[in-house]
Every structure is written in C-alpha cells, then in structure tokens.
Amino acid sequence: MQNTLSQPKPGESYLLWLIKIVSGVLILAVLIIHFLVNHLFAPNGLLSHAEVVAYYRNYPIVPIMEGFFLVFVVAHSLIGSRSIILDLRPSPAVLKVLDYLFIAVGLFATAYGIWLLFAVINFGV
Amino acid sequence: MSKLHAIVIGAGFTGVAIAHDLALRGFAVTVVERGPIVNGTSGRTHGLLHSGARYAVNDQESAIECIQENQILRLIVPDAIEPNGGLFIGITDEDMAYREKFIEGCAACRIPIKELTPQEALRLEPNLNPKLQTAFTVPDGTFDPLRLALAFAASAKSNGAVFHLYTDVVDLLTDGQGNIVGVKAWDRATDKRFEIRGDIVVNATGAWVGHITSMAGISVPITPTPGVMVAYDQRLTQRAINLLNKPGDGDIVLPQRRMMVVGTTSFTIEDPDYVPVYEDHVQLMIERGSNLIPALRQTKERGAYMATRPLIGASAPGRSISRTFKAYDHKETDNVEGLVTITGGKATTLRLMAEKTVDLICKKFNLNIPCTTAETPLLSYRKFYVN
Amino acid sequence: MTEEKWTVKFVIFRKKGDQPPRYDSYVLEVDPDEYVIDGVERIWAFHDRSLIFAHACHHSTCGACGMRVNDVEKLTCITKIRDVTTNGGSLKIEPLRNFPIIGDLVVDMTRMYAAMDRVHAKAVHPLSAAPLEGEGIRPPKDVPRNNGDEYLRLADCIECGLCISACPVAGTAENYLGPAVLAAAQLQGLKHNPDLLDLVDCADGLWRCHSAYECTAVCPSNVDPGWRIMDLRRQVVGERIKRWFVKA
Amino acid sequence: MDTPKKPNTRGILDWFDPRGRNVGGWGFIINRLSAIGLTVYLYLHLYMLGKLAQGPEAFDAFIETAKQPAIMFGEMLVIIAGLYHGLNGLRIALNSFGIAVPAQRQLLYGVVGITLIGTVVFGVRMLTAH
Numbered sequence: 001m002q003n004t005l006s007q008p009k010p011g012e013s014y015l016l017w018l019i020k021i022v023s024g025v026l027i028l029a030v031l032i033i034h035f036l037v038n039h040l041f042a043p044n045g046l047l048s049h050a051e052v053v054a055y056y057r058n059y060p061i062v063p064i065m066e067g068f069f070l071v072f073v074v075a076h077s078l079i080g081s082r083s084i085i086l087d088l089r090p091s092p093a094v095l096k097v098l099d100y101l102f103i104a105v106g107l108f109a110t111a112y113g114i115w116l117l118f119a120v121i122n123f124g125v
Numbered sequence: 126m127s128k129l130h131a132i133v134i135g136a137g138f139t140g141v142a143i144a145h146d147l148a149l150r151g152f153a154v155t156v157v158e159r160g161p162i163v164n165g166t167s168g169r170t171h172g173l174l175h176s177g178a179r180y181a182v183n184d185q186e187s188a189i190e191c192i193q194e195n196q197i198l199r200l201i202v203p204d205a206i207e208p209n210g211g212l213f214i215g216i217t218d219e220d221m222a223y224r225e226k227f228i229e230g231c232a233a234c235r236i237p238i239k240e241l242t243p244q245e246a247l248r249l250e251p252n253l254n255p256k257l258q259t260a261f262t263v264p265d266g267t268f269d270p271l272r273l274a275l276a277f278a279a280s281a282k283s284n285g286a287v288f289h290l291y292t293d294v295v296d297l298l299t300d301g302q303g304n305i306v307g308v309k310a311w312d313r314a315t316d317k318r319f320e321i322r323g324d325i326v327v328n329a330t331g332a333w334v335g336h337i338t339s340m341a342g343i344s345v346p347i348t349p350t351p352g353v354m355v356a357y358d359q360r361l362t363q364r365a366i367n368l369l370n371k372p373g374d375g376d377i378v379l380p381q382r383r384m385m386v387v388g389t390t391s392f393t394i395e396d397p398d399y400v401p402v403y404e405d406h407v408q409l410m411i412e413r414g415s416n417l418i419p420a421l422r423q424t425k426e427r428g429a430y431m432a433t434r435p436l437i438g439a440s441a442p443g444r445s446i447s448r449t450f451k452a453y454d455h456k457e458t459d460n461v462e463g464l465v466t467i468t469g470g471k472a473t474t475l476r477l478m479a480e481k482t483v484d485l486i487c488k489k490f491n492l493n494i495p496c497t498t499a500e501t502p503l504l505s506y507r508k509f510y511v512n
Numbered sequence: 513m514t515e516e517k518w519t520v521k522f523v524i525f526r527k528k529g530d531q532p533p534r535y536d537s538y539v540l541e542v543d544p545d546e547y548v549i550d551g552v553e554r555i556w557a558f559h560d561r562s563l564i565f566a567h568a569c570h571h572s573t574c575g576a577c578g579m580r581v582n583d584v585e586k587l588t589c590i591t592k593i594r595d596v597t598t599n600g601g602s603l604k605i606e607p608l609r610n611f612p613i614i615g616d617l618v619v620d621m622t623r624m625y626a627a628m629d630r631v632h633a634k635a636v637h638p639l640s641a642a643p644l645e646g647e648g649i650r651p652p653k654d655v656p657r658n659n660g661d662e663y664l665r666l667a668d669c670i671e672c673g674l675c676i677s678a679c680p681v682a683g684t685a686e687n688y689l690g691p692a693v694l695a696a697a698q699l700q701g702l703k704h705n706p707d708l709l710d711l712v713d714c715a716d717g718l719w720r721c722h723s724a725y726e727c728t729a730v731c732p733s734n735v736d737p738g739w740r741i742m743d744l745r746r747q748v749v750g751e752r753i754k755r756w757f758v759k760a
Numbered sequence: 761m762d763t764p765k766k767p768n769t770r771g772i773l774d775w776f777d778p779r780g781r782n783v784g785g786w787g788f789i790i791n792r793l794s795a796i797g798l799t800v801y802l803y804l805h806l807y808m809l810g811k812l813a814q815g816p817e818a819f820d821a822f823i824e825t826a827k828q829p830a831i832m833f834g835e836m837l838v839i840i841a842g843l844y845h846g847l848n849g850l851r852i853a854l855n856s857f858g859i860a861v862p863a864q865r866q867l868l869y870g871v872v873g874i875t876l877i878g879t880v881v882f883g884v885r886m887l888t889a890h
Contacts, residue, residue, distance in 0.1 A: 011715035012714065012715040013713055013714065013719070014719075014749050014752045015752075016719075017719050017745075021849075024846075024850075025849075025853060027846070031846065048820055049812065049819040052812060077798070077799045080795055081799055083719065084795070086720070087685045087722075087775075088772075089685055089686055109803070112806065112810075113806060116806075116809060116813055119812070120813065123813070160566075160567075161567070161568065161576060162568065163568045164566075164567055168568030168570070169569060172573065204634075205666075206636070207664055208664060209665075267666075269569075269635075270568060270569055270573075271568040271573075271576060272635060291614070293561075313563075313615065313616075314528070314564055314614050314616075314618065315529035315615065316528040316562065360665075380665070381666065382572075382573055382665065382667075382668060383668065383733075384572070398557045399553060399557035399558065401550075402546070427571065427572060428547065428572055428589050505629070506635070507625040507626075510620075510622040510625040510626070511625050511629055582780065583779045583780025608768075609768050609770075609774070610767050612765060612766055612767050612768065613768045623767075680788055683769035683774035684769070684771055684774065684775070686767060722788055722791070722852075723784065723852045723856070724784050724787065725783075725865075726781060726782055726785045728784075729784065729785070738864070742856055742857075742858055742861045743858045746856070746857050746858040
C-alpha cells in the first residue's frame with residue numbers, strides 16, 4: 001500500500017477502451033448479419049467441407065465479412081484480456097512482455113485466419 | 126534544551142485542539158485515545174457552530190466566547206463548515222416576550238443580528254413554520270464534527286504530534302510521591318501494553334475526566350449530561366433554525382449535508398460509556414422540531430443518537446478559567462504535580478479551551494510563548510492520514 | 513419504534529496485530545429499531561473492552577462507521593437492525609474490504625484519502641454545484657442568495673469507503689482510484705479542471721471500472737458513483753476526441 | 761499503531777464471489793466469466809477451423825465428433841455466453857456514454873431475458889436439426 005499514489009501511469013487509455021467498445025458493437029452487428037445471411041443462403045447449415053467451400057466461393061462478400069469479423073473479435077478479445085490482466089496490477093515489466101505477446105498473438109491469429117480464408121476459397125483449385 | 130513532552134489523554138475536540146496548540150508552541154506531543162478521533166461526545170455533537178445568540182440572555186460569557194470562536198473557526202477550518210448563518214424564529218406570544226431580552230443580549234455580546242418580517246423569513250426559508258411572528262438572522266453555521274477534529278489533529282501531526290488511537294490509558298505512572306510522570310497504555314489494535322513518560326499529562330477526556338483522575342485518587346465534580354439528537358433524511362433549510370426563547374429541549378434544527386438534525390434533551394447519568402437512545406426523547410424531537418419546520422413530519426428518520434455533555438458541578442473546586450469550561454492544575458487543587466484536567470465547554474469553543482489550557486501549562490513551566498492558533502489556518506482533514 | 517425485543521447473535525470479526533483473525537459471537541437483546549452501531553458499541557461497553565471499531569457522528573455525516581454487515585457494506589449508524597436480520601437471527605460484522613486492517617473492525621483508508629486529495633475533491637460545495645432536486649426544497653435559483661454569497665454545503669460524499677470495499681475490482685487493482693474518487697472528479701467536471709483528465713484517463717483510473725454498479729448499490733450518501741463514473745467516461749472520450757481536432 | 765500494509769482482499773475471488781452482491785454485481789460476474797470462456801473458445805475455434813485447410817476428410821470427421829452431446833452442450837454454452845456478453849456489452853457501452861445509467865438494472869434484466877429466449881430458440885433449433 002502506498003501513501004502517495006504514483007503519477008498517473010499510461011498503459012490503458014480512452015483509445016484502447018474505445019476500440020474495445022467499437023469493436024464489440026461491430027462484432028454484434030456482423031454476427032447478426034452473419035446469422036441472417038447464413039439463414040438465407042445456407043438454410044441447411046454448413047456441416048460439410050464441400051458446403052463451406054461452395055458457400056465461400058459463391059458469395060465473395062461472406063469471406064470478406066468473415067475477415068473483418070476475425071479482426072474485430074481478435075482485437076476485442078486481446079484488449080479485453082489485457083484489461084482483465086490490468087485488474088491484477090501487473091508490474092510494468094510483466095505488462096510490457098504481455099503487450100508484445102498480445103501483439104504477436106493478434107498478428108498471428110489475423111494472418112492465420114486470412115490464410116485460412118484463402119485456403120478454403122482456393123481449396124482444390 | 127530538549128522539548129517538553131506533553132501527553133494528552135483523549136482525542137475529542139479538546140484533546141485535538143490542545144495537541145495542535147501544544148505542538149505549535151513547541152511541545153513534543155503524544156495523544157492517547159481509546160477509540161478513533163472524536164468517538165465520544167465530540168463526534169456526536171449536534172454540529173451547530175454557535176453564534177452565541179442562544180446564550181446571549183442567560184450566559185453572556187459563553188455567548189461572547191461563541192461569537193468570537195465562530196468567527197475564528199470559519200477562517201481557519203473552512204472545509205468542515207457550512208457557513209450559511211441561522212435564524213431565531215418566534216412563533217408564540219411567549220416567544221415574542223423573549224424578543225426584547227434577545228435583542229439586548231445580542232447587542233451586549235456583539236452578536237450581529239437582523240430582524241426580518243415573517244414574509245422575508247419565509248422567502249429565505251420557505252419550509253419554516255408559516256405561523257412565525259418574527260425572525261432574526263444570526264451568524265450560525267453547521268460543522269462536520271469528525272472533519273473539524275481531524276483538521277486540528279492533522280495540523281498537530283504535521284508539527285510532530287504522535288497519535289495512539291485505540292489505546293486505553295489503564296493507569297497513571299507516578300514518581301513514588303504521588304506526582305504523575307506518564308501513563309500506562311494498552312494498544313487494543315495490536316493488544317500491546319506499554320508506558321509513555323512525559324513532563325505533563327493533560328486529561329482532556331470530557332465526560333470521562335473522573336475515570337482518569339480517579340487513577341490518581343482525585344475526584345472532579347463532573348455531571349455527565351446526555352441529550353438525544355435525531356437526523357432526518359431531507360434538507361429543508363439552508364440555515365440553522367433556533368426557537369426564539371430560552372434554551373430548551375428540541376429547539377434547534379439544523380441542516381447538514383442532505384439532512385436535518387434536531388436536538389436536544391438533557392438528563393443526567395452516572396456512567397457515560399454507553400447511553401441508550403430513549404424512544405420518548407426521539408418522539409419529543411419530532412414534536413419540537415416540527416414546531417419550527419412542519420415539513421419535518423414528512424421526512425424519514427435517518428439516525429438517532431446520544432451525546433454526553435460534560436457539565437461541571439456548581440461547587441467545583443480549583444481555579445476556574447471561566448464559567449463555561451474549567452482547567453484544573455491538580456498541583457493547586459490536590460497537590461498532585463504533573464496532571465492538568467480540562468473539561469466542560471462546547472464544540473464551538475474548542476480552540477479557546479485549548480488556548481487557555483496550554484496557557485496554564487506554559488505558566489507552570491514558566492514559559493512565555495503566545496498562542497497562535499487563532500491566526501493559523503488548519504490543514505485539510507485528509508492530511509491526518511496522508512503525509 | 514416499539515417495545516419489541518429481539519435476540520440477535522452478533523458474529524464479530526476479530527484480529528489483533530499479526531495474530532490470525534477469528535470470529536467472536538455475542539448474543540444481545542436488542543430493539544429491532546436500534547442501529548447496528550448501537551449493538552457493536554454495547555458489545556464493547558458490556559462484553560469485551562478489547563474490541564475496536566470506528567465511529568464518530570452516529571448520523572451519517574462523518575462516514576467513519578462503515579462495516580460489512582452480513583456480507584454487504586453498510587454505514588452502521590443508519591442501518592436499523594430490523595433491516596438486516598430477524599429475531600433469533602445473526603449479524604456477521606466484518607471490516608471493510610480492500611483496505612489494510614488496523615485491528616478488529618477498523619481499516620486504514622489512507623489510500624482513499626490520498627486519492628481524494630489527488631483529485632482535490634472538495635469537502636464543501638456551493639449549493640449550485642451540489643443541488644438538492646426532489647428534496648422538498650425549492651431549487652436554489654428561487655431562493656435569494658445569502659447576503660450576496662452563495663450557500664455552501666458539505667459534500668454528499670462522506671468518504672466512508674463503502675464503495676471501494678464493494679467494488680469487485682478494487683481488491684485486485686490496488687492502485688485503482690476507486691468509485692468515490694472518480695465520482696469526486698466527475699463532480700468537479702473536466703471542463704473546469706482539465707488537469708484531472710490525465711489523472712482519470714489512465715490504467716489506474718476510469719478504465720478499471722467494469723460497470724458492476726456495486727458502488728452505487730452500497731453508497732449511503734446519494735453520491736451514485738456508478739453513474740458519475742459513466743458520465744466521466746463520456747466527458748473523457750468527448751474531450752479526447754475534441755483534441756484530435758483542436759490542439760489543447 | 762503498527763499499520764499492516766496489505767489490503768484486506770481475497771484477490772480474484774472478489775471478482776466472482778456473488779455473496780452480498782447486487783444485480784449489477786451479478787452482471788459483472790457473468791460478463792467476466794463469459795469473457796474468459798469466449799476468449800478460450802475463440803482460439804480453440806480458430807485452431808479447429810484449421811481442419812478446413814486439411815481437406816474434406818479431416819473437416820468432416822471433426823464435424824462428426826462435434827455432434828457428440830458433450831460438444832453440443834459446449835456449443836450451447838458458447839451461444840449463451842455470446843448472447844449475454846454481446847447484449848451486456850451493449851448495455852455497458854450505452855451506459856458508458858452516459859445513456860440510461862439509472863436504468864442499468866432494468867437493462868440487465870432485459871439482457872438476461874433476451875439471452876434466455878435466445879437460448880431456448882437456439883436449443884430447439886439445435887435439437888431439431890439433428
């Protein structure tokens with residue numbers, strides 16, 4: 001316990017928080033569209049590999065939407081996880097390591113997801 | 126020469142003010158208090174910063190002290206005070222019969238008052254009893270008891286005073302000839318016992334002074350005199366409202382934060398350690414309070430509490446500094462060196478009580494150090510905790 | 513109040529120095545319309561003089577007597593026994609959480625006072641800054657000023673610490689300013705106090721709040737810290753976005 | 761007075777202990793639990809979708825295993841968590857811009873209500889689809 005508080009320390013600001021809120025709202029919007037579209041275009045569900053591939057190829061808007069969805073979800077999950085970790089009062093050094101880890105996970109997940117989208121669209125070509 | 130060490134027993138209003146004054150005048154100060162700051166009578170005061178008008182007819186010495194201290198406290202501790210003034214309102218013909226004496230008394234005590242017509246008074250305070258016949262403005266105020274005391278304690282602490290809270294004085298230390306050289310203390314937070322030695326012990330325990338002096342075989346004629354106060358959950362006026370009559374039960378209603386507080390009654394007891402809140406007293410408060418402010422009846426009770434005034438018996442021995450409060454040098458009264466007792470008085474005059482007590486102590490040590498508490502603004506109450 | 517008498521078991525948290533904590537039970541006969549602090553004070557007066565607890569004004573103006581009563585933060589001087597237990601029931605009394613324990617029911621709230629100081633929270637407000645709407649009094653604008661001066665009144669926040677004890681995050685985020693402090697910052701407004709912006713827009717400030725609204729649920733003094741924190745967020749985001757376009 | 765330095769806290773347990781908590785506190789507890797659950801699910805999901813790149817055999821075999829009751833129960837949990845977290849997020853977002861804070865409790869009841877309705881709808885669909 002400190003008698004005098006430390007100076008306001010950076011680490012989380014309105015910007016991260018705003019991104020979290022905005023990405024959250026966008027996820028919700030995309031999810032709603034996703035369910036509507038899924039229901040309209042693929043009424044029987046996407047339960048086989050062939051169906052998924054056909055769906056992605058026939059409606060190019062779908063993989064584009066999925067790509068954005070991925071970015072929003074990854075950003076939201078990482079900022080959210082970071083916020084939970086900040087509640088645990090990590091030391092600045094630990095936070096720094098975690099920040100690099102979060103950035104790495106985010107970049108990797110995004111790259112992997114986009115690669116996967118292309119892999120599905122181009123499957124068997 | 127090393128500093129003289131004063132041990133102050135009690136961190137009520139008198140104790141903290143004395144600690145502040147002693148520390149300003151260069152004493153090393155240790156305060157020993159069995160509870161937190163102002164847990165006894167002081168914390169449970171009504172919260173009226175008296176203009177003195179209440180005493181202007183029957184007790185002019187008190188009244189003069191009040192108006193002077195009122196003006197000082199407004200300046201030195203503004204962040205514990207609502208300085209919105211007060212009104213004395215006359216409702217019945219009996220109240221009106223008191224009017225002349227009130228005007229004369231306030232003039233004699235130099236308490237600035239102004240008479241208002243009932244219409245003017247109701248315009249200022251729309252919730253007053255509309256049957257009022259006259260009203261006088263007075264420079265009353267409301268204070269927060271804990272923050273008022275903490276401001277003194279914080280200032281004392283910044284000048285080196287040490288506070289042992291939750292620490293009982295279980296006995297006085299003597300030099301073998303009956304003179305007091307310190308206290309035996311029991312820290313109840315850690316359950317540790319220790320001794321503190323000092324050059325002078327100041328017994329500032331208010332209604333409890335007899336408990337301490339009895340440890341030295343001395344009795345002080347104190348009559349613990351509790352009174353009830355009841356808080357209601359709406360703020361209906363901005364000013365303290367007093368009944369224009371001689372002081373009686375339930376004749377002061379004052380605003381505090383979002384509340385109104387009505388007080389008080391008066392009866393005597395033996396042991397002030399625990400006084401129950403009597404139901405009939407609480408009923409009396411709403412009866413009397415709603416005479417001044419009828420809308421009080423539509424409010425909800427928020428809290429009810431008792432505080433025990435330390436009233437000094439009429440045949441008090443020893444040197445009296447004034448009628449309102451007394452400081453005893455037990456060397457003079459009981460031939461016991463090293464112990465000074467201060468009791469009586471009112472919250473509004475806490476600073477003055479400290480000044481007179483520390484004057485007495487300085488005189489004992491042949492010191493000629495003037496009191497500067499009236500000119501010294503107090504630190505924020507938070508500085509008691511935050512260094 | 514009535515002549516009614518209840519038998520209530522007070523189960524009190526006890527801790528002295530470095531000793532391990534324990535719970536002591538005391539069975540008291542009480543009037544159900546008494547306040548919880550009255551019972552605690554009677555335990556000290558008649559049963560156990562070693563008990564320590566904080567209290568001062570006994571009518572909710574000082575904020576000293578906050579405790580956890582049956583797991584909920586209460587200002588014990590205005591909490592009637594009737595409202596928190598039953599005849600034959602029990603009352604578990606514990607110190608506030610998220611502050612260091614000095615002993616028994618007493619905690620050290622220095623952390624909060626320091627933070628209140630940091631945002632220079634006012635102890636006394638002009639009436640117009642802390643209005644009393646819906647309070648049975650006419651709005652201040654209808655009332656003439658007091659000889660030309662504005663009326664002052666003691667702030668709503670009594671710095672009792674209940675909100676910080678109830679906050680689910682304050683326990684792990686030790687440097688979080690806390691609800692009372694952010695509420696005090698909101699009350700002053702960023703417009704008039706731009707220096708508060710950096711203080712609240714940081715990892716120890718506004719963004720530690722996750723909207724559990726426990727602070728508002730336990731606040732005994734009409735502060736509504738939950739609402740104030742949300743409003744402060746709005747102010748901060750607005751101010752920051754404004755600064756994208758207008759250099760401060 | 762020897763002041764101990766450590767605050768009286770139980771750490772992470774304080775996040776999730778619902779005793780004595782009010783409506784908003786429950787909202788927070790479920791929000792945080794669903795956040796952690798959804799995060800774990802998200803990265804598991806991304807990993808599993810990798811099967812799509814491995815071809816029809818791998819993916820279809822995975823879909824077959826996903827039809828086990830235990831997995832379906834898990835999917836149901838994801839839907840509940842997603843619904844709750846999304847709707848409660850909307851509630852907090854609105855509140856955070858100063859909108860409808862005094863109605864936070866009612867909004868939470870609405871969030872829980874819609875989540876329950878959504879759960880029933882999806883549950884029925886899931887059971888009838890297979």
